[in-house]
Amino acid sequence: MTTSRRLSDRKVARFEKNVTKRGSVPETVKKGNDYPVGPIVLGFFVFVVVGSSLFQIIRTAQNAGYF
Numbered sequence: 001m002t003t004s005r006r007l008s009d010r011k012v013a014r015f016e017k018n019v020t021k022r023g024s025v026p027e028t029v030k031k032g033n034d035y036p037v038g039p040i041v042l043g044f045f046v047f048v049v050v051g052s053s054l055f056q057i058i059r060t061a062q063n064a065g066y067f
Contacts, residue, residue: 037045 035042
C-alpha cells in the first residue's frame, strides 16, 4: 500500500517548515523576577526564624546560669 505523491508532498512540506523554525525560540520565556513568595511573606518568615533562634539562645543562656 503506497501513499499518493500528493499526500507525501504535503507531509514533506509541513515538516520542512518545522525544520526551518528549529532553534528560533526566544531566549527567556519568563517575565523578569517573578518570585513564588512575596516580600512581605519572606520578611515575616525571616522574622520568625531569627526571632525564634534568638529566643532559644536567650533561654539556653538563662538555664545555664549566664543571666
